[in-house]
Amino acid sequence: MxxxxxxxxxxxxxxxxxxxxxxxxxxxxxxxxxxxxxxxxxxxxxxxxxxxxxxxEPCSSVPAVRFAELPAPKQVSRNVAERSATPHIGNASLDIYPGCDTEQLKMLVELLRLC
The missing domain is CATH 1.10.10 (Arc Repressor Mutant, subunit A)
Known part of the structure; x- marks a missing residue:
């Protein structure tokens, strides 16, 4: 070049x-x-x-999107007061509750960055 x-x-x-x-x-x-x-x-x-x-050159500057199958979470009633954090990335946000798996959290944050 x-x-x-x-x-x-x-x-x-x-x-x-x-x-x-x-x-x-x-x-x-x-x-x-x-x-x-x-x-x-x-x-x-x-x-x-x-x-x-x-x-x-569609999506030349955007990294390839990868999809991952996540296990279905246990159906638990959550109280908003229980959440330990709510990161905001761009226009998206993610409520994090105690006991959140770190690998799933890492993957979700990366997905939010692509939004």
């Missing part, structure tokens, strides 16, 4: 983060671009390029 290709790949990653920031800001693209002092045409050019790349 040439240095120009590496620089372009870095720019793609930077713009992917910027576009995600814009989309999650609650602002219109034009308002966000004004706030960030970015030309809207530049924003849309990078967005088009990233969308085209996503069509030709």
């Amino acid at each position: 040439t240095s120009a290709e590496l620089k372009h790949r870095v720019k793609l990653q930077e713009w992917a983060a910027r576009i995600q920031d814009c989309r999650s800001s609650g602002l219109s693209v034009r308002a966000w671009c004004r706030q960030e002092e970015i030309n809207a045409a530049t924003y849309y050019r990078w967005e088009r390029e990233l969308l085209a790349l996503a069509e030709t």
